[in-house]
Every structure is written in structure tokens, then in C-alpha cells.
Amino acid sequence: MNFLRGVFRFYINSSIHVALAVLAFFFITALEYNLKAPQTTSAFIFLGTISAYNFVKYASIAGLHHRSLTNSLRAIQIFSAVCFLLWIFLAFQLSFSTILFIALFGITTVLYAVPFAQHRSLRMFSGLKIFVVAFVWTGITVIIPFIASESTITSDVVLTFIQRFLIVVVLILPFEIRDIQYDALALKTIPQQLGIKNTKIAGLAALSISLFIEFFKEASEAAYITSLLLFSIILGWAVLISKKDQKRYFSSFWVEGLPILWFVMYVTLKTI
Numbered sequence: 001m002n003f004l005r006g007v008f009r010f011y012i013n014s015s016i017h018v019a020l021a022v023l024a025f026f027f028i029t030a031l032e033y034n035l036k037a038p039q040t041t042s043a044f045i046f047l048g049t050i051s052a053y054n055f056v057k058y059a060s061i062a063g064l065h066h067r068s069l070t071n072s073l074r075a076i077q078i079f080s081a082v083c084f085l086l087w088i089f090l091a092f093q094l095s096f097s098t099i100l101f102i103a104l105f106g107i108t109t110v111l112y113a114v115p116f117a118q119h120r121s122l123r124m125f126s127g128l129k130i131f132v133v134a135f136v137w138t139g140i141t142v143i144i145p146f147i148a149s150e151s152t153i154t155s156d157v158v159l160t161f162i163q164r165f166l167i168v169v170v171l172i173l174p175f176e177i178r179d180i181q182y183d184a185l186a187l188k189t190i191p192q193q194l195g196i197k198n199t200k201i202a203g204l205a206a207l208s209i210s211l212f213i214e215f216f217k218e219a220s221e222a223a224y225i226t227s228l229l230l231f232s233i234i235l236g237w238a239v240l241i242s243k244k245d246q247k248r249y250f251s252s253f254w255v256e257g258l259p260i261l262w263f264v265m266y267v268t269l270k271t272i
Helices: 002-013 016-032 039-064 071-091 096-113 129-148 155-181 190-194 196-216 222-240 250-255 258-271
Strands: none
Touching: 002 016, 002 071, 016 039, 016 129, 016 155, 016 258, 039 071, 039 096, 039 129, 096 129, 129 155, 155 190, 155 196, 155 222, 155 250, 190 196, 196 222, 222 250, 222 258
16 A cells, blocks of 8 residues: 555656646647647657656755655656656657747746746746746647647637636646645735635636637537536636645646546547
């Protein structure tokens, strides 16, 4: 039992779970628009997400405590290093245009973690953190599938970009509510500025807008609309029941895993 708990903690703490969530969004876009992006691209995004998230989460800790790292953190460091090396290897197999666009989002991720202006990173600018993360997730999972498959970005894709951006913002809100007691007031997160109750209302409003956007697309399918509606209901409920004192894995496993559930529901409905 202790072994299984250790495996589960490693799965969460090493960012494998969040990388699968990002990959689920990527596949949802590919499935919605019948794209055939190279498998190398999806593997590249999976490994890149693990490398980026672990860099953001653990770089400062490792730098301060490199002589007294716990075994679990050392294991995550080694795992991240292997993922990064494989990520570099795969980079040479991608098209120049794909690398160029991924670099744009990659630079944004680096600036999110590394101070560059007045000793501040993007995450330290008031009210900006959640929108930077949403921009990177949306760009990687909506724009990159089109670039990698050399497909045209239409007005529908732009609507999907806006839709996905709103969804990712709402997906982050349970984390923001959980961290309200730990985040510095200077960050001015949404819960800090609006309060928890109004944050939940804003999240439900954003989900409603994302659903409304679907009706402006020129082409849409029943399986996607139905899965989006079910996903939005579940995500909305997760936001509503979010609180400061959450169960340990409420956000980091259950909420973060909702994109995976959406993908499973979409595939299931599409094959019926």
C-alpha cells in the first residue's frame, strides 16, 4: 500500500498528470477538426509539459537545498532530466514552423518562472498569473495541432482558441481558491480581488460564454457539443464546491484530470 501511495505521489508531483491533461486538450482539438498531427508532436508536448512544470515548481527549491534534497525530489529531478533530453531529441524531428510557435509559448513559460523585469517574473505581476498559464495551455493545445499538421487556421479555430482560453482559466480557479491563504497579496489573484463567492460566479459565467461561443462556429458536431456540455457541468460543479481547505488531491488530481475525462467522453460519444 505504501508503494502504491509513493507511485501515486510521484505521478502527481512529477507533473505526469498535468502533462496528460494538456495532451488531452491537444487530442480534443485534433479530433474536433480531424487533424493528423505527427505523433512526434504529441510526445514532444507531453515531455515538454513535464519539463516546464517541474522547472517552474522545483528549480528554486533545488537551488536552495541541492545538498539536502529528499529522495523523492531527487527522483523527480532525474525523471525531469530524462524527459528534457528526450524532448531535445524530438525537437530535431519537428518542422521549423512547429518549433517556432512552440518556442513562443516556451519563452512565455520561462519568463513565467525566471525574473526579468525589476527582479520579477510574469507570475509576480499583479493579476497576470492565471492568464499567462491559460495563454500557454491554449496556444499549445489549439494552435500547435494546426501548425504541426500544416492545416489552415479558420475563424472557427479562433473561436475554439477563445473557448479553450476561458475553459483553462476556469480550470485554474479551484487552485486559486485553494492558494488564497498562501499567495502574496501583491499577486492580486482573482479570488483575492473578487472574493471566493464572486470568483465562483465569474467562473460559471466564463463557462457559459464558452458554451455560447460554440453556436457561432460554422461547423460543429453533436459529439463535441454534448461532451463539452457534460465537461462544463462537471467543471462548474468542481468550481462551486471549491474551498480554501480542500482535500489534498481535490485540485491536483480530480480537477486537473477533468480534461482527460472530457477527451474520454468525446471519444466515446464520437464512436457511438
